[in-house]
Amino acid sequence: MADGAAPTAAGPAARLSRDGLPLLLFALLAAAPFAGFGDGASLTLMARAMILALAATGLWLLVGGAGLISLGHAATLGCGAYAVAILDAHGITEGAIVFPVAILGAGLFAFLTGAVSLRTSGVHFIMITLAFGQMAFFTAASLAAYGGDDGYTLYGRTEFLGGRLLESRLVFHFVCLGALALVWALCRAVLASRFGRVLRATRENPLRVQAVGFSPYPYRLAAYTLAGMTGGLAGALLANATEFVSPAILAWQRSGDLLFAVILGGLGRLHGAMLGAFAFLLLEETLSHVTAHWRLLFGPLLVLAVIFLPGGLVGGLVGGRRKPGGPA
Amino acid sequence: MSAPLLALRDLRKHFGGLAVTDGVSLEVRPGEIHAVIGPNGAGKTTLIHQISGTLRPDSGQVRFLGEDVTALPFARRVRRGLARTFQITSILPGFSALENAALAVQARSGSSFRFLRPAAAEAGLNREALAALAAVGLAHRAAVPAGTLSHGEKRQLELAIAIATRPRLLLLDEPLAGAGAEETERLIGILGRLRAEYGILLVEHDMRAVFALADRISVLAQGRLVTTGTTGEIRAHPEVRAAYLGEDEMA
Ligand SMILES: Nc1ncnc2c1ncn2[C@@H]1O[C@H](COP(=O)(O)OP(=O)(O)O)[C@@H](O)[C@H]1O
Ligand SMILES: [Mg+2]
Numbered sequence: 001m002a003d004g005a006a007p008t009a010a011g012p013a014a015r016l017s018r019d020g021l022p023l024l025l026f027a028l029l030a031a032a033p034f035a036g037f038g039d040g041a042s043l044t045l046m047a048r049a050m051i052l053a054l055a056a057t058g059l060w061l062l063v064g065g066a067g068l069i070s071l072g073h074a075a076t077l078g079c080g081a082y083a084v085a086i087l088d089a090h091g092i093t094e095g096a097i098v099f100p101v102a103i104l105g106a107g108l109f110a111f112l113t114g115a116v117s118l119r120t121s122g123v124h125f126i127m128i129t130l131a132f133g134q135m136a137f138f139t140a141a142s143l144a145a146y147g148g149d150d151g152y153t154l155y156g157r158t159e160f161l162g163g164r165l166l167e168s169r170l171v172f173h174f175v176c177l178g179a180l181a182l183v184w185a186l187c188r189a190v191l192a193s194r195f196g197r198v199l200r201a202t203r204e205n206p207l208r209v210q211a212v213g214f215s216p217y218p219y220r221l222a223a224y225t226l227a228g229m230t231g232g233l234a235g236a237l238l239a240n241a242t243e244f245v246s247p248a249i250l251a252w253q254r255s256g257d258l259l260f261a262v263i264l265g266g267l268g269r270l271h272g273a274m275l276g277a278f279a280f281l282l283l284e285e286t287l288s289h290v291t292a293h294w295r296l297l298f299g300p301l302l303v304l305a306v307i308f309l310p311g312g313l314v315g316g317l318v319g320g321r322r323k324p325g326g327p328a
Numbered sequence: 329m330s331a332p333l334l335a336l337r338d339l340r341k342h343f344g345g346l347a348v349t350d351g352v353s354l355e356v357r358p359g360e361i362h363a364v365i366g367p368n369g370a371g372k373t374t375l376i377h378q379i380s381g382t383l384r385p386d387s388g389q390v391r392f393l394g395e396d397v398t399a400l401p402f403a404r405r406v407r408r409g410l411a412r413t414f415q416i417t418s419i420l421p422g423f424s425a426l427e428n429a430a431l432a433v434q435a436r437s438g439s440s441f442r443f444l445r446p447a448a449a450e451a452g453l454n455r456e457a458l459a460a461l462a463a464v465g466l467a468h469r470a471a472v473p474a475g476t477l478s479h480g481e482k483r484q485l486e487l488a489i490a491i492a493t494r495p496r497l498l499l500l501d502e503p504l505a506g507a508g509a510e511e512t513e514r515l516i517g518i519l520g521r522l523r524a525e526y527g528i529l530l531v532e533h534d535m536r537a538v539f540a541l542a543d544r545i546s547v548l549a550q551g552r553l554v555t556t557g558t559t560g561e562i563r564a565h566p567e568v569r570a571a572y573l574g575e576d577e578m579a
């Protein structure tokens with residue numbers, strides 16, 4: 001029972017083989033600054049990668065967990081990022097306030113838009129999440145007090161208890177890594193929980209879920225809200241990484257990129273989201289050094305990836321595939 | 329006589345100009361297997377849909393345990409003890425057989441808005457799920473992914489899931505459809521044992537099974553109930569004999 005669906009608890013060895021890859025990734029990221037990747041450019045790239053991975057992991061909860069394809073996930077990043085910007089403009093940079101506001105604000109946005117979106121399904125759901133994303137985008141662009149189209153430059157990074165912890169790139173690296181590892185571990189636990197079981201069942205067969213006495217809607221809405229909260233956290237971190245917030249952060253292209261990262265990584269396992277996000281950024285980074293027209297190469301490569309890695313990166317790697325419906 | 333588990337009062341449903349359920353009234357009593365038979369297209373599945381709540385009747389009433397449930401959604405009727413199976417097997421193919429049943433146990437035992445504790449490690453859920461599998465003779469297949477079970481085993485699993493909801497009444501839509509001879513024997517045995525605990529509304533084409541299992545039989549044709557009676561009465565009913573039952577099946 002490699003998938004943990006059996007009543008027997010998995011031993012530490014089994015757990016290591018199950019989660020070996022994500023744990024290895026975390027270890028590598030922890031070691032990277034001390035192994036020749038401690039320069040500013042490397043730390044900047046890794047921070048972006050970890051934040052994208054964090055957002056993708058939350059999105060995986062919807063796509064891989066609940067079978068809900070959202071094209072509006074970037075809007076929740078926007079909520080988190082604009083929470084940082086707006087509080088900054090009013091002189092509030094304390095992390096103990098900024099991060100909860102960013103996370104809860106994005107969660108509230110997801111809850112309200114999800115409450116409407118989840119009344120629909122299939123293509124309509126995709127379109128309505130996109131529409132809400134666009135509404136958020138144009139709202140951000142019209143926020144003249146916070147830079148409107150031009151964006152808003154933060155006075156400084158978020159602080160903790162008055163200490164300017166996030167000013168250090170190295171500290172910020174570990175804050176991002178910690179946030180990513182925490183979100184991954186939480187999502188993993190959620191997927192294996194009672195709640196996660198209902199969610200995974202709704203992806204497989206919503207009628208069957210009703211036939212045992214569950215209404216899928218509240219479970220989907222809770223998942224949508226949770227995913228929104230992770231998006232808010234990612235957005236707040238992203239604002240700190242660039243010290244700049246603009247409507248570009250919630251452009252629908254970013255929602256598309258996130259969705260692509262999730263699918264590229266694979267829907268078989270939760271850590272596919274991380275793999276997909278890292279692969280996505282590495283590819284973008286490498287190609288943009290080769291040619292200014294890197295997007296011309298990027299597209300076809302992504303098409304090839306979808307054709308030749310139907311299970312995504314986790315499906316292509318040995319032992320990465322799980323049976324559908326497993327707790328991820 | 330005890331109060332009926334289920335009572336249908338003048339149920340009507342139209343699809344366009346077609347009356348698919350045309351004034352159906354019937355009762356299912358506790359401990360009874362009430363079979364509904366009739367040719368293809370008679371409206372048997374549509375009737376089950378309206379009883380279970382997957383379809384709203386145009387008019388009429390569905391009363392379950394003495395209460396009007398006509399306006400209740402599907403999932404809420406299940407929570408009240410009205411479980412069903414589907415003519416086309418509906419399971420969670422990627423879940424193990426045990427987890428399929430455990431989901432049903434979970435739905436009636438405490439909140440499922442629990443986010444951190446692994447559900448697969450909940451001994452209480454697993455124990456009851458295993459008992460439901462055992463009730464249909466599927467305990468030895470508990471760990472197998474449901475999608476890889478044989479056709480007959482999938483039908484057994486669907487019964488186990490329905491039982492795991494702890495129902496008062498089972499609505500079974502052709503539970504023997506597509507089963508081989510050996511599987512049919514096994515399923516008839518299982519259904520015969522279930523009658524002790526649950527009322528059953530059985531829609532079935534296999535007349536041998538119907539006459540072996542049913543206490544009473546209702547005959548449906550073009551949405552209308554032709555007659556309801558004991559197996560003996562139905563066997564003797566001239567119209568039914570002529571129209572819906574092959575003489576050999578009656579022997
Ligand atoms: N959703 C629907 N829309 C229109 N007609 C339907 C629908 N569902 C069933 N019917 C028609 O209703 C009649 C009864 O169908 P059904 O209840 O499936 O019969 P049975 O289960 O007895 O074979 C059939 O003529 C079928 O074509
Ligand atoms: Mg039918």
